[in-house]
Amino acid sequence: MPSINRCLPAVRRLRIANTNFQQSSQLRIQAARSAYQPLQRRWQHSEAATASSNADEGPPPSRSGLSQSKIKYTAESYPDLKRDSRFKEITSDDVKFFKDVLGADNAIIDGYSQDATSDLEAYNADWMRKYRGQTRLVLKPDSTEQVSKILKYCNDNLIAVNPQGGNTGLVGGSVPVFDETIINLGRMKNIRSFDDVSGILVADAGVVLEEADNYLGEHGYVFPLDLGAKGTCQIGGNIATNAGGLRLLRYGSLHGNVLGIEAVLPDGTIVDDLCKLRKNNTGYDLKQLFIGAEGTIGIVTGVSIICPQRSPAVNVAYFGLESYEKVQEAFKEAKKQLQEILSAFELMDSQSQKLYNKASGNKLPLENDHAFYCLIETSGSNTDHDSEKLNAFLEHVMGEEIVEDGVVAENETQLKNLWACREGISEASQHFGGVYKYDLSIPLPQLYDLIEDCRKMFQENGLMDPEDESKPVLDVVGYGHMGDANLHLNVATRRYDKQVEKVLEPWVFEWVKERHGSISAEHGLGLAKKPFIGYSRSDNMINLMGQIKKLYDPNGIMNPYKYI
């Protein structure tokens, strides 16, 4: 769901090539740079991939060779879903109204008065190639007032609406199911203010996460959220989906960091709560409702967020371990010995690393095979202090035989390459055809049991074979944010297959429910997880949520068919 206008791949690449990251590296000696080419990630679409790596939470920035028109319509893959006949079909009068509101020609993609199929596809299809809507109208407002006028009109005329950011979501929430009109925030991309004493940033919803982070970087600050899709996803979408990502362990969730929100309700009301205060105990904290609401009660148009100082000293180590028990021990030790400088503790199983190696062609850091791998990142203000702590920790875990082997990044290039081993898994899992992804919160002691049970199931039912092309499933891989008890189960397939889906669902959800976990830790509900919310929330809770939805969106025009 965080997502943006999916412009032509070439255009997008241009933008990525303009980021500070690229500029700075270009200033270094070209020769030294190419020395590391072999180490860098060599995906088919290489230049784009290096600029924006892919954690589980993120898509590759562009998949130029693939045509969206080959993706099945969501309406076909979900035959039980029917278009709600209450919703109005767009007429030329509607289009005229929107054109008047928006003014500029490029603010609207109108598939009604002309053939705009190819332009619309980029907004209709999701990056996983799993979902494809059929809208013929995309609106791209550039101000909160425009959003307000559009929504009020839609609400009055019962026009269904699909808010869209960078369109990098993983649960089909960012693309329409039928002909919902897309309201894309991509043109609202101004940084409104930044205070470098308090670190509070106020920005439009359509600012791309990486651009916000680069902007903050110039002031010595960092965005408290980082995820693989950062080069494409927008901060408004991040908030609407309550994205988790790689820095959560250190900086906490958006529910804590977001200080204020500006949003538009379906009736046109502007929720003007761009508060810049850390403390404000005056009434209900309504902004929290919009964080993670996935565009079902309103559209987030602006955000005020508190940003921490960027750490000048960052170290990364990568370990091999023999069992999940040892992983837990290592995590405990890391928390104990690294405490305030620990900024990431990521888990990867052996299968995920082999798959990454196979898909990317990149060498793995350790020579021998280990059952598990962990990536630890520390960040702090003083290199010497951090190194000393890290070294003591490393000596301890080696000495006590908690880890079998490991490497430490000796320079920035190695640091990026080690992170690529973690962030590249998402793309690797779907490299061979497709992927079934589950993003789960499970109590730590049982976290990895799910992968083992799932793998065993596929071994027994004969649907999985790493070599045999006739079997749909290639491998089952597990990885995730150990620090947040958040596991990603990826079933890498050669093609999307109903049989595989039937085996997995609701099996996975039942498994998680029995252990009191969550069926969606950070990816949200969208279309994919909507039917399964009952596995993680009680009827009571779902009813209460329904009341909120009815209160703010009585006509149900906001992102219909999804969420709850």
Added chain:
Amino acid sequence: MATKLRILVPVKRVIDYAVKPRVNKAQTGVETNVKHSMNPFDELSIEEAVRLREKKKPVEDILAFSAGPAKSQDILRTAMAMGADRGIHVVEEKQELEPLGVAKLLKKVVEQEDRNLVILGKQSIDDDANQTGQMLAGLLNWPQATQASQVEIDGDTCTVTREVDGGVETLRAKLPMIITTDLRLNEPRYASLPNIMKAKKKPLDKKTLADFGVDGEKRLKTVKVTEPPARQGGGKVEDVDGMIGKLKELGAL
């Protein structure tokens, strides 16, 4: 019996190649309070020396050497974690050494430590001089093969392949010899934890320039250091008409 290889690998601590250097306010150099790492070309040198041993060549000893401030020790430890057997650190906090000074220093090291093969990075990415290896070869009067992309050693014969414009050139010479490394020679390994711990116990001798009878006096004076002109930012046009207008404005149409 084949000649035993006694290898010297000089390594230099430089600003990490992924860090953007910034010119200091006085315009006398760049800000050095940033992340430093081993010069990438020197990593290739260490890696090649270690690979020679792994290829069962008769490597008797790999000596890593660095001259510079106390922090240079870190990269010597890295070199040892990658596989060097011991290190020598000439501590020099005050002055920056120039290629000729370094070459003279290395000549003394080669003589005192009885080296018969020196593998150097072809250049360091901070001053880009690309001179030290060549000067050392001249001072020692040894054969040299610069910018190696492949190194073969058989007995006391070295065969070095180097990439030149339009093809490759193959050189052959007898030990003792100077080799400088280029990009495609190998892919340096990560320093593994067990090896990092072992490296802490490997001998690291601290010396001074005076111990080698070299003064390291500067012959060059840096007049001024400036940043390259700032890149002109690109602009976005709203539509096709805008683009055509812009192109016309620039005289491209």
